[in-house]
Amino acid sequence: MDETLLREVVKEAWERFSAHVDSELTRHITEPKWNWPRGESPRDIVDTGDLRKSQEMAIDPRPGVMVTKYRWTVPYAPAVHDGAVFKATDAEGNPKTLTARPWTRELLKDRQRLQTTFKLHFTLSAKRRGLGGNRGGGAPAPAVPPAGGAS
Numbered sequence: 679m680d681e682t683l684l685r686e687v688v689k690e691a692w693e694r695f696s697a698h699v700d701s702e703l704t705r706h707i708t709e710p711k712w713n714w715p716r717g718e719s720p721r722d723i724v725d726t727g728d729l730r731k732s733q734e735m736a737i738d739p740r741p742g743v744m745v746t747k748y749r750w751t752v753p754y755a756p757a758v759h760d761g762a763v764f765k766a767t768d769a770e771g772n773p774k775t776l777t778a779r780p781w782t783r784e785l786l787k788d789r790q791r792l793q794t795t796f797k798l799h800f801t802l803s804a805k806r807r808g809l810g811g812n813r814g815g816g817a818p819a820p821a822v823p824p825a826g827g828a829s
Contacts, residue, residue, distance in 0.1 A: 685741065687807060691800040693737060696746040698795055699785065700735045703748060706781035707733075715777060723779050728752050748782070 706729050710722045713783040724730055732752045750759075761778030768774055786792070804810040 682726045683807060685807070687800065687803045687809065688744070690803040690806075691796065692744045692746070694799040694803070695796045696735060696737055698799070699746070699792070700733070700748065701787050703781060704730060705734060706784045713777065723758060723781065729755055729758060 707723045711718050711720050712723055714721050727827075729750055729752050732755065733749045734749050734751060736747045736749075749755075756762075757776050759778065759780055759782065762776040764774040764776070766774045801810060
């Protein structure tokens with residue numbers, strides 16, 4: 679296989695995989711699965727929608743580098759993700775706290791699903807360029823398992 683073509687396949691697969699991860703991170707923020715000490719539980723992390731809207735994805739443009747960075751630009755994002763203890767106190771004088779809701783860790787727990795998803799994007803990218811397929815008896819493209827399901 680031509681090295682330039684292979685680099686194009688990998689680049690496209692990584693871009694599509696990164697976009698998939700971006701949408702999965704949004705899903706983890708929006709899904710009503712987080713324990714909450716006050717009111718309705720489980721619930722999602724969305725109050726105003728600003729955290730979700732602040733999500734940014736940046737793919738490293740350097741050739742051969744497969745790095746994508748995700749960040750949330752609202753100042754309170756780390757407190758929501760990691761939890762927090764505030765200087766302010768409640769009526770009893772106890773520090774106010776915010777329960778951690780680590781949505782990025784939730785996604786990374788299922789490494790097998792992430793690997794399968796990247797393989798799928800790689801296979802589809804190769805097929806779009808006329809590579810791969812089952813002509814040589816190779817395995818068919820893997821299916822992405824449903825979120826939270828068995829792989």
